[in-house]
Amino acid sequence: xxxxxxxxxxxxxxxxxxxxxxxxxxxxxxxxxxxxxxxxxxxxxxxxxxxxxxxxxxxxxxxxxxxxxxxxxxxxxxxxxxxxxxxxxxxxxxxxxxxxxxxxxxxxxxxxxxxxxxxxxxxxxxxxxxxxxxxxxxxxxxxxxxxxxxxxxxxxxxxxxxxxxxxxxxxxxxxxxxxxxxxxxxxxxxxxxxxxxxxxxxxxxxxxxxxxxxxxxxxxxxxxxxxxxxxxxxxxxxxxxxxxxxxxxxxxxxxxxxxx
Amino acid sequence: xxxxxxxxxxxxxxxxxxxxxxxxxxxxxxxxxxxxxxxxxxxxxxxxxxxxxxxxxxxxxxxxxxxxxxxxxxxxxxxxxxxxxxxxxxxxxxxxxxxxxxxxxxxxxxxxxxxxxxxxxxxxxxxxxxxxxxxxxxxxxxxxxxxxxxxxxxxxxxxxxxxxxxxxxxxxxxxxxxxxxxxxxxxxxxxxxxxxxxxxxxxxxxxxxxxxxxxxxxxxxxxxxxxxxxxxxxxxxxxxxxxxxxxxxxxxxxxxxxxx
DNA sequence: TAGTGGTCTAGACCACCGT
DNA sequence: CGGTGGTCTAGACCACTAA
Numbered sequence: 001x002x003x004x005x006x007x008x009x010x011x012x013x014x015x016x017x018x019x020x021x022x023x024x025x026x027x028x029x030x031x032x033x034x035x036x037x038x039x040x041x042x043x044x045x046x047x048x049x050x051x052x053x054x055x056x057x058x059x060x061x062x063x064x065x066x067x068x069x070x071x072x073x074x075x076x077x078x079x080x081x082x083x084x085x086x087x088x089x090x091x092x093x094x095x096x097x098x099x100x101x102x103x104x105x106x107x108x109x110x111x112x113x114x115x116x117x118x119x120x121x122x123x124x125x126x127x128x129x130x131x132x133x134x135x136x137x138x139x140x141x142x143x144x145x146x147x148x149x150x151x152x153x154x155x156x157x158x159x160x161x162x163x164x165x166x167x168x169x170x171x172x173x174x175x176x177x178x179x180x181x182x183x184x185x186x187x188x189x190x191x192x193x194x195x196x197x198x199x200x201x202x203x204x205x206x207x208x209x210x211x212x213x214x215x216x217x218x219x220x221x222x223x224x225x226x227x228x229x230x231x232x233x234x235x236x237x238x239x240x241x242x243x244x245x246x247x248x249x250x251x252x253x254x255x256x257x258x259x260x
Numbered sequence: 261x262x263x264x265x266x267x268x269x270x271x272x273x274x275x276x277x278x279x280x281x282x283x284x285x286x287x288x289x290x291x292x293x294x295x296x297x298x299x300x301x302x303x304x305x306x307x308x309x310x311x312x313x314x315x316x317x318x319x320x321x322x323x324x325x326x327x328x329x330x331x332x333x334x335x336x337x338x339x340x341x342x343x344x345x346x347x348x349x350x351x352x353x354x355x356x357x358x359x360x361x362x363x364x365x366x367x368x369x370x371x372x373x374x375x376x377x378x379x380x381x382x383x384x385x386x387x388x389x390x391x392x393x394x395x396x397x398x399x400x401x402x403x404x405x406x407x408x409x410x411x412x413x414x415x416x417x418x419x420x421x422x423x424x425x426x427x428x429x430x431x432x433x434x435x436x437x438x439x440x441x442x443x444x445x446x447x448x449x450x451x452x453x454x455x456x457x458x459x460x461x462x463x464x465x466x467x468x469x470x471x472x473x474x475x476x477x478x479x480x481x482x483x484x485x486x487x488x489x490x491x492x493x494x495x496x497x498x499x500x501x502x503x504x505x506x507x508x509x510x511x512x513x514x515x516x517x518x519x520x
Numbered sequence: 521t522a523g524t525g526g527t528c529t530a531g532a533c534c535a536c537c538g539t
Numbered sequence: 540c541g542g543t544g545g546t547c548t549a550g551a552c553c554a555c556t557a558a
Contacts, residue, residue: 086537225467225485346555
């Protein structure tokens with residue numbers, strides 16, 4: 001055992017039942033998981049890079065390889081890490097094709113492949129956060145935010161009209177030019193240029209009628225039923241960093257979901 | 261090691277690389293998982309009942325407890341089993357409140373709790389499978405199917421109009437009376453009375469306008485945008501056993517989804 | 521208290537990858 | 540070949556539940 005091992009004290013605290021059913025015992029591997037998450041958040045290991053081998057981590061933290069393994073397993077299940085047998089364990093990134101459009105659940109009705117996709121930035125401006133956006137992003141009302149409006153086309157046909165809200169302070173320097181110049185998924189840009197990695201998201205879906213602007217942009221008749229998708233994206237420690245309202249045209253596409 | 265252990269032969273086959281990259285090594289715990297799944301499918305252990313303890317299973321299959329543990333872990337992650345510390349491992353069931361409406365993703369806009377729900381059977385008849393339903397259920401066109409139409413109300417207000425297609429042979433004896441008499445979720449009835457346990461499902465969502473019948477039934481104006489949810493439910497070994505088309509009124513509710 | 525699942529360890533060996 | 544993750548074992552001990 002390593003002498004300055006940060007684990008032991010916590011272990012005892014868990015067993016001691018000090019306060020009224022609050023922490024209630026935290027397994028070692030959970031603590032390791034916390035330390036690894038801290039390393040990810042702090043940028044000690046950056047997206048796409050490998051983290052140290054299990055043996056190294058076990059030595060560093062003064063625990064067995066099996067304990068590290070369980071911690072890494074869970075982080076991999078949460079899509080924070082990617083295991084690659086024979087090569088190592090890597091920090092997940094939005095740049096690889098496999099994880100590129102992980103959060104976009106729209107599929108063409110015919111043909112499994114998503115097909116060629118194009119993104120056109122319609123607008124990118126900065127303004128003060130309205131109440132609802134501020135609350136969702138845990139900002140004060142009136143704090144600066146960035147709003148992006150963009151059109152997503154599948155196979156040349158417009159399909160998704162997005163309105164994206166981001167905390168202004170965190171996305172300083174983001175503008176239409178940079179968005180337009182960037183190839184690849186927007187979350188890749190956020191990750192590389194603004195140190196903000198989207199970990200998970202929750203969505204609320206509704207059916208609504210197309211208003212005049214949406215109808216024109218998406219090339220459908222006014223009042224056409226559209227899928228309204230409201231997304232909140234979270235980064236490390238469940239901190240919300242994006243509100244996205246998308247209008248999906250579901251004439252030739254559908255939103256796909258697996259229920260397990 | 262137990263002498264008639266069914267594992268060894270497979271192990272060797274995996275290492276021998278007999279054919280051109282087909283099976284490619286199957287870990288022991290995967291084989292155990294297969295044996296456990298077989299026991300579940302065959303009804304050796306029924307929904308709600310405990311399976312043997314890890315130590316017993318390890319002895320029966322001639323492997324270590326750790327190997328059984330990994331198999332059970334995966335089955336629990338897939339919601340086929342439920343672990344309960346200090347009590348045992350149980351076969352998952354659609355009867356318990358926790359897993360009761362696991363596949364219904366509709367939530368009220370205000371207030372987290374789904375609130376009181378009522379199901380009214382509008383129709384239950386038997387007819388010959390149309391092409392699309394037959395293909396989805398892997399039946400021949402014209403084979404007998406059951407169609408159920410039912411209305412789901414939240415808090416007294418109609419919200420979901422469902423059309424449910426089931427293979428007739430498997431659901432012999434299902435009729436409106438039995439559906440009406442049954443309290444609780446429909447999947448609970450299917451599980452108890454027809455030996456059919458829904459394991460997972462996939463859904464396709466679209467926005468559509470309400471037709472005359474749907475509008476009247478759901479109490480909305482014709483052409484009101486509704487969420488069309490097409491679900492295919494699967495039982496063991498990914499066998500499809502239900503096609504469900506639901507029209508969701510999203511005036512005061514929304515479809516909730518977590519993206520991980 | 522006995523029995524269950526949950527954690528942790530130490531060590532062996534295997535499958536896969538790059539060099 | 541050496542290093543990585545992946546599998547498997549055997550055994551110790553802990554946390555939880557029910558009787």
